[in-house]
Amino acid sequence: AQSVAQPEDQVNVAEGNPLTVKCTYSVSGNPYLFWYVQYPNRGLQFLLKYITGDNLVKGSYGFEAEFNKSQTSFHLKKPSALVSDSALYFCAVRIPSGYSTLTFGKGTMLLVSP
Amino acid sequence: KAGVTQTPRYLIKTRGQQVTLSCSPISGHRSVSWYQQTPGQGLQFLFEYFSETQRNKGNFPGRFSGRQFSNSRSEMNVSTLELGDSALYLCASSPQGGDQPQHFGDGTRLSIL
Numbered sequence: 001a002q003s004v005a006q007p008e009d010q011v012n013v014a015e016g017n018p019l020t021v022k023c024t025y026s027v028s029g030n031p032y033l034f035w036y037v038q039y040p041n042r043g044l045q046f047l048l049k050y051i052t053g054d055n056l057v058k059g060s061y062g063f064e065a066e067f068n069k070s071q072t073s074f075h076l077k078k079p080s081a082l083v084s085d086s087a088l089y090f091c092a093v094r095i096p097s098g099y100s101t102l103t104f105g106k107g108t109m110l111l112v113s114p
Numbered sequence: 115k116a117g118v119t120q121t122p123r124y125l126i127k128t129r130g131q132q133v134t135l136s137c138s139p140i141s142g143h144r145s146v147s148w149y150q151q152t153p154g155q156g157l158q159f160l161f162e163y164f165s166e167t168q169r170n171k172g173n174f175p176g177r178f179s180g181r182q183f184s185n186s187r188s189e190m191n192v193s194t195l196e197l198g199d200s201a202l203y204l205c206a207s208s209p210q211g212g213d214q215p216q217h218f219g220d221g222t223r224l225s226i227l
Binding site for chain 2 (some may be wrong): 018032034036042043044045046049051059092094096099100101102104105106107
């Protein structure tokens with residue numbers, strides 16, 4: 001079975017500071033990993049994914065994520081946070097075999113203060 | 115290219131009624147998945163359809179059902195509604211699944227009175 005853990009319910013950061021939203025996963029084999037963002041009253045928007053290759057993945061809106069196989073982590077990062085980055089962030093995992101489903105973490109609320 | 119469209123956006127029902135939600139995927143996408151989102155349980159997978167066939171099913175009672183049409187549009191039906199079915203129901207599409215990201219609609223907010 002596959003699972004995703006987002007250990008922080010909420011992350012607070014000041015505008016202009018770097019931000020990190022943590023994600024760890026548990027799967028058998030190599031995972032497909034995704035980050036999504038959700039704004040109020042909207043669906044989820046895809047930010048970035050890791051499939052294979054370079055451990056540092058760059059995505060939309062200046063976000064990036066680092067895949068660490070030994071620590072089974074896929075933390076989301078941004079060098080300089082914006083107030084508009086305030087939203088709910090979801091990490092998700094899928095195994096690359098058969099018709100596997102996408103499993104989401106419970107989400108982390110990011111609050112960026114001016 | 116138009117995104118994933120879900121209708122209606124808001125719905126109010128009473129216990130015991132049934133409801134049908136609709137999802138139009140991005141043109142060319144053959145995989146459609148449905149999720150239930152609640153504050154307490156987060157995002158829970160309901161089912162996935164691919165080329166009119168149910169490919170995966172989550173751990174929900176039989177009151178929850180779905181189908182996909184030949185044009186890839188999908189519907190989700192919930193019968194004998196319960197208070198606990200109040201949630202945001204999200205539909206997502208992708209070309210085939212796998213390593214391809216899912217694209218989400220803005221959801222249908224279902225409230226049960």
